[in-house]
Amino acid sequence: MTTLRSLTVPLGVPSATIGLLEYLVRDDQLCWIRRGEGLVGFGETLRYTSSGPGRFAAARDWWADISASAEIEDQVTVPGSGLTAFGSFAFSKRSPFASRLVVPEIIVGSRNGTAWVTQTTADPDQVLDAESVFTALAGFLDDISGEQLPEAGDRIRPGVLSESEWKNAVARSVAHIAAGDLSKIVLARDIVASLSSPIATAQVLRELALRYESCWTYAVDGLIGSTPEMLIKVEDGKAQARVLAGTLDRATAPLDDPGYAKRVLAGSEKQQHEHAIAIDSLTRQLEPFTSSMTSHSEPFVLELPNVWHLASDVTADLRTEDGALPTPLDLVEAVHPTAAVCGFPTSVAGELISELEHMDRGPYAGPVGWLDAAGNGEWGIALRGAVIEEPTEVRLYAGCGIVSGSNPTAELEETWSKFRPMLEALGLDRSRVLSGQVS
Numbered sequence: 467m468t469t470l471r472s473l474t475v476p477l478g479v480p481s482a483t484i485g486l487l488e489y490l491v492r493d494d495q496l497c498w499i500r501r502g503e504g505l506v507g508f509g510e511t512l513r514y515t516s517s518g519p520g521r522f523a524a525a526r527d528w529w530a531d532i533s534a535s536a537e538i539e540d541q542v543t544v545p546g547s548g549l550t551a552f553g554s555f556a557f558s559k560r561s562p563f564a565s566r567l568v569v570p571e572i573i574v575g576s577r578n579g580t581a582w583v584t585q586t587t588a589d590p591d592q593v594l595d596a597e598s599v600f601t602a603l604a605g606f607l608d609d610i611s612g613e614q615l616p617e618a619g620d621r622i623r624p625g626v627l628s629e630s631e632w633k634n635a636v637a638r639s640v641a642h643i644a645a646g647d648l649s650k651i652v653l654a655r656d657i658v659a660s661l662s663s664p665i666a667t668a669q670v671l672r673e674l675a676l677r678y679e680s681c682w683t684y685a686v687d688g689l690i691g692s693t694p695e696m697l698i699k700v701e702d703g704k705a706q707a708r709v710l711a712g713t714l715d716r717a718t719a720p721l722d723d724p725g726y727a728k729r730v731l732a733g734s735e736k737q738q739h740e741h742a743i744a745i746d747s748l749t750r751q752l753e754p755f756t757s758s759m760t761s762h763s764e765p766f767v768l769e770l771p772n773v774w775h776l777a778s779d780v781t782a783d784l785r786t787e788d789g790a791l792p793t794p795l796d797l798v799e800a801v802h803p804t805a806a807v808c809g810f811p812t813s814v815a816g817e818l819i820s821e822l823e824h825m826d827r828g829p830y831a832g833p834v835g836w837l838d839a840a841g842n843g844e845w846g847i848a849l850r851g852a853v854i855e856e857p858t859e860v861r862l863y864a865g866c867g868i869v870s871g872s873n874p875t876a877e878l879e880e881t882w883s884k885f886r887p888m889l890e891a892l893g894l895d896r897s898r899v900l901s902g903q904v905s
């Protein structure tokens with residue numbers, strides 16, 4: 467077992483205008499940012515990978531051992547300071563994608579106006595002090611990435627299914643729902659952005675973080691995006707989740723109708739039904755770990771630059787069992803996959819997803835986030851994102867909840883509204899779809 471040593475020291479508060487984005491400068495960085503705060507990671511000290519149905523439990527046990535044996539000096543002691551790892555997990559237990567926890571060499575963090583730097587080493591001979599921390603950070607900041615400029619040759623090509631094949635899959639889902647096999651399935655599809663020059667990841671992330679500031683902008687090993695959905699956040703014995711289901715595109719909304727989103731989303735029985743399924747499944751899975759749980763009786767309308775969503779925030783006090791609180795990964799394992807990204811009943815929806823989507827989701831719609839050695843963590847659902855498969859090839863994913871009465875053409879349009887954040891950050895739009903290949 468590797469013994470890690472980590473040192474966390476205070477840092478002058480990052481720029482008031484761009485916050486932590488000041489430190490988001492390299493294409494190989496790890497990132498978790500919301501409203502200019504969060505964590506950015508540089509380099510790599512240690513990593514763990516797991517797969518299959520036991521991927522969460524294996525990572526949890528590894529992290530418990532690593533944390534217990536580590537020497538941690540933390541002069542800041544807030545969630546995310548001290549020894550901390552980033553991570554990303556496969557959506558499916560059958561996925562070949564390796565779920566992973568990565569301990570960076572350096573983390574810069576900021577939270578409620580407090581900022582810090584953590585250095586972690588596995589080398590027993592390395593000197594760890596304030597000087598080593600700032601020297602290592604300065605070394606990483608030397609290498610600043612280029613700019614993402616759209617080029618004429620940049621193209622979007624279809625992914626595994628063509629648009630008409632995907633619409634057929636939606637129609638088949640609706641037929642399964644009508645036959646009583648399940649009440650909701652979330653069906654996703656992929657498209658590929660083919661770029662003329664290598665993606666400038668840091669700039670793409672900065673754009674996402676600035677534009678989608680109420681979302682959590684993430685980057686772990688080429689999985690990048692900005693998610694509006696919080697699977698589970700654990701802080702000082704409390705858990706929080708933000709459940710989304712029910713979507714309305716803003717691009718086609720009337721400009722002169724301020725009540726439109728509320729009326730169309732909150733007033734729609736279909737959208738409310740889709741949302742209720744998602745919130746019920748989350749609270750049912752979370753309940754055994756809690757001593758009390760609160761959620762609003764009515765969902766609220768969450769406004770993002772591209773879409774509106776029906777949203778519900780759930781907060782819970784975690785219950786101690788045998789003297790210990792559940793860890794973030796215990797909760798992630800219990801609640802993933804939620805009905806917001808899989809469907810209901812979960813196992814029926816999961817089977818149908820693999821039959822109808824014809825693709826491996828990899829880390830898309832899986833948990834992405836971080837955890838610290840003190841039991842805190844934030845795990846979002848990897849949505850509104852992409853996987854960088856090659857420096858010039860980026861695969862984007864988007865999905866929609868299908869319930870009774872869903873319309874395949876409307877759902878296809880909804881996937882485009884969910885691709886938009888990544889496409890715009892890449893400087894692309896729908897007109898760059900390769901003609902003749904998408905029906």
Ligand SMILES: C=C(O[C@@H]1C=C(C(=O)O)C=C[C@H]1O)C(=O)O
Nearest residue numbers: 710712713806849864865866867
């Ligand atoms: C599956 C995605 O989003 C999910 C599906 C939603 C819906 O169908 O209304 C809304 C938010 C997410 O829970 C995605 O963005 O890819």
